[in-house]
Amino acid sequence: MLEARNLRKEFGELRATDDVSLEFGTTPGEMVFIVGPNGAGKTTLVNLLTGLLEPDQGSVVVHEETDDGTTVERDITNVDPERRVNEGLVRSFQIVHVFEEMTVRENVRVAVLSRYDKLLSVRSRDDQHEDVEETVDDLLAQFRLEETQHEVAETLPHGDRKLLDVAMSFGLDPEYLLLDEPTSGVATREKEYVIETIVEASDARGVTTVTIEHDMDLVKTYADRLVVLVEGSVFREGDPTLLETDGELRRVLLGVTE
Amino acid sequence: MIDSFFVHTLNGLWYGFILFMIASGLTIIFGVLGILNLAHGELYALGAFVVFSVVGYATGLVASPEDPVSAVVFGVVVLAAALVAAAVLLPVGAFIEAVFVRPIYEREEVYQLLLTYALLLIFVDVMKFGWGTSPLDAGTYGGLNQIPTTELAGFGYPSYNIVAMLVGLAVFAWLVWFFDRSKTGRIIRATAINRDMATAIGVSTDRTFTLVFAMGAFFAGFGGAMVSIGPQTAFLEMGLDPLILSFVVIVVGGLGSLKGAFVGALLVGVISRWAIWLYPAVELAAPFAVMLAILLVKPEGLFGTWGEIE
Amino acid sequence: MTTGSHEPRDDGAAGIDRRDALKLVGGSAIAVALAGCAELLEDEDDAIEDADVPDEPIEAGLQTFLEGAPAVLGVQAEMGAETAVRRINDNGGVAGREIELDVIEEGEEALENYQQFVDDGKDVTFGPISSGNHEAMVPEINAQGVINVATDGTVTTLYEEDHPPEDNTYSFRFQNHDVMEALAAAVEAVEVLGVDEIDTYAGINPGYAFGFDEHEVFSAGIEQLTGAEEVYDGFPDLGADDMSTHIEAVNSEEPDVLFSSCWGGDATLLLEQGHGAGMFDNIELMVGPVLYGSANDLSEGLVDGPIRSGSRNFYWDEPTTDRWSPAADLFEEVVDEYDAVPTAHFMSGYGAVTAWATAAEKAVRLLGRWPEQDELAELLVGHGFHTPAGYHTMADDHQCYSNAHFGELAWSDDLDAAVLENVTVYAPEEVSPPQGKPSLEWIGGW
């Protein structure tokens, strides 16, 4: 379980995250969606969880079950982002971050090499690790990128780049995957396809996902749980049906007055 | 000791103003065009050589200074000559930007470095062709020092230094006015911040860039001219050290920041003069030590801005 | 310690007659021409006429600083070498062989330049100016075996310690070494002000090996002579753009004597900024061994003040040109040809070529054929020859020893150039240690 404990972050006068406490992965493999109006602090929260930002106050904690069934807490508030990856904490960005000059396959491969802890190796060529190559093949297949695997990332269509970005994240064998608007910039008809692929992959691997999403139809369809942020604070937390039933929530989120 | 401290500080300020005049052009070009112009020091040297030729002609028109009035007239003529020399750099800068630099904005930065290095080499020979190989002295320093300045306050300090500081201050004031208040300056800033947006509202980025490069060349040349009418001679390799020192200044101040370049130049000037006074052994290393200290503590420089004129 | 105004040693300054002159300079055509007395020549030189000498011209290379700040010195050396070559070729060449001189920029690559000269088949090479570059070259010169006569370029220790004669066959140096000029400066200061008037001294020297060396030798000398105390030593960068800090330090210390081995643009910068900041009101005397090297860049205002400059082994007007026609001829030739006043570095180039050419001709006369490099090198050791600067000897340590000159910096309206007045001439033995004795040890024994 990944826990945000009283997280607070200020940028000058602006309190972007205000005493946020949340738990993700209480049910392993759950899909949590974070929604909220612009400026609600959604990305800041993800940045705090993944270590791109340091909180002014509060902590980020990972709960882990040991072999004897007890739970151990580990505070990772001050752990570098690259080390959090080892804790199973992986993210993607709103703007696609892939290695533009590498091919699709190389992109995925470098992530998998990192997961297998082989990046410091200089003894062999990067494509000569059989276990790595098998994992890469699996991922390419799962994200339907086999056909474009030898194309350079910067030449791909936008939807495929998004998928590649996510595929790399899965290549890191995450326990928690934080996705910052995986469908932003993707054409409407492809959005479902992107989310569907992510859902399949995370179901197959039992990954807890935390997704920032603006498209409420997608949220309704796929969310196990919903977190609504407004002005840096948790406004609502619960079942996605809240979107239908909670009038105040609808007003805040959709500007709908009833 | 106190008197010395005062004079050393004044010397540092004077040197800082000179550094600012050189570095301002570099920081403008870098801030707007994103190009680190390695030939900048040669533009500075070119200004120093041109002013030698212009001054020789201009001072022939006036009597050499004998009393305060003729000294002031002499000073005005020499300063005008420095401006004329710098103005020669305007078409030179514009030509270089249009012919050589413009085709490679889209290329990787390292090619811009290689290109401006090539221009540096070519400039050396252009000056060798124009003015020969030996150092040249405009010979106006003594005359400028006869302008009565500090004598009025009852203390002896070279008037040229005072004049150079005032000129440096004027350059800074004008640049701030230009980029904050004038229409052209605002257009340049808009272009620096977002090229595509500027193009969309009908600004010709080509022309903006040419103008900026020409301006950068102008201030480099003006710096060279101001130095050359002072105690320094103009010589072929004179551009190398100021180029490196300009790097130091604009990094200390924050890349692309005019105010940063100003504060950075004065800081580097004053600290290095103090260092040479108090710890002579660090003479050559002083500016770089200042730069390392500031960068390692405050990586973005004192006024860190990126890619835009502040 | 004897000092004071000396007659030049035995260059026959006064009342020279034709036969004496011919005997004096060795009698051959070019020796006479290079000494500046070509009009004295009458007889054909049979020994050389009959010698077995190849027809092709001598290929020579000179490397010197041709551009930038050090060109002030380097171009003078070039003019000097060219003038000597012109005189040689106008007088029938060295044993009938004309000299073709290639001149190239020394840069930082003196060693590489020398190798290129050798690859190009040069018979002899001259230069460089820079001492560090020269030091790097000496072993290579001995490995390649093509004689090099340095125009300048040595620190004191070069032939004293690093390359003693037993390890050195082919590397020679014409110009006086820096001990001589720095010591001459110390002696000069004592002569002008008097021992009792010198209690403090300061130095502003260029911040590189030469400047540090000169300061060390001067300090040793002046402290030995007067017991004076050093109150400031500053080392602005070579090619500095500002010396205001160093000048202010001198102003606040008010030393009796300021020593500066700044040259070229550094010398003019120091003089300009010094005048601007009133430095010459705060010192009794400034002595600078190479200030006059910038003669062509000095203006009337700059030479004002209590300043005395050295001029190494040559000052064009010593002995005065109205008494010594070779110097007068040379001065006229240089002004005509180059529109410049010759300085000591002119003689660096002129003398280097002369040393080699006169030795080569002597060798031809002795051997009846053109000498090999090793024969010529052997002959150069102990070789004496004349230039308009006087008589010079190439000593056992391959360092040439000549008179050192020092005088008061002044302005000549006639020439519209800086001149030296009241020139003092120091014989080599007064300001340099005997062969085999390290300089600082020798000074300590004054």
Add this chain to the structure above:
Amino acid sequence: MSRLSPLEERDGETVVRVPLTNGLTLTKGQTALTLVGILVLFGLPFLAGIVGLSWGRLFRGLLFGMAAVGLNLLLRHTELVSFGHAAFFGGGAYAVAVLAAHLDVSEGLLLLLAAVIVGTLLAAFIGYFVAGYVDIYFALLTLAFNAVIFATVFRSGFFNYNDGLAVRVGGDNPTLFGLGWTDLGYDLVLYYTTIVLMLVMLLLMWRLVHSPFGRALDAIGQDRTRARFIGIPVERYVWISFTISGLYGAFAGGVYALQRLHVQPEPTLYVFVSGEILFMAILGGFTTLVGPLIGGVLLVYLLEATRFSFYYYHAPIGIILLAIVFFMPKGIMGSLPDILAGLSRRASDPGLLGDDLQTIGSSIRRSLSRATTTVRILVFGVR
């Protein structure tokens, strides 16, 4: 995996597996070029003179080129522009000089080892501070470190100021392999030892850049943020690659000291030497492994030799560099395939030459029109 035959099929083309590289391959053409290159390197002492080139100068060019190969690890992979690599070249050279001059160490290989150790430690030290910086800040920080080191050496009596130190103990050349040699023997033994080591180092660099570690450096260069979030400890990896890159410079500097036998600050430590090392990599083609080596040979040759042919000797170098920027956009080695392809097309279709002339003509016209426009801008302002 391992087969006896060095040949294998890949993507329908026969490629040659290179020994000692764990399966790296070359095409037939590349193999031929490599073999020719190696033959030329080994024949250089004898071939250079025949074609009128200076062997010593080519040797120095190879050494600076080797420093550029090291720098290129940063430039090509982590995409960091170092303006301070002379620090490691000079550091290596001065390690040799100081040991020989002050401690009387006379075995050349020992001196070379010391050069590598000292230069690499220097790189590790500087790398520790600069690894977190990118872009121009990285460039100028490395430059500042370089400048401070230069200033320290230049003004220190221990290093004998700008006059520098001789690498001769008691006036003799160092020994190599424990033996004293004649001057020519020394040069030859030093050269061949260097060439062998250099080939090994190139092979290692080749392996390195194709290893997972090389791929991680690519990742850092292309997107630092992403690299961190796939778990790459970016600064540590940059630090490691900076140190390796310094090692190549230190090796080259050490051999330089042994070859020249006298080390001075300006030719080894001055910041413009750093610039030259950078430009060698770019002009030789920084997207290739051996491009920087070629660039080193070319630039050193130009810098040392043009003065013997031209009175104006800076401009010719500048013009050559300009030509490379505009007509060989990927540097010499990087553009070679395009040029060869272009030439063979023109050989089969001479009509293309006419098009070339037109292209050149129109580009000159464009430049001229740009130049005249600038005059108008000067008169009428931006609008």
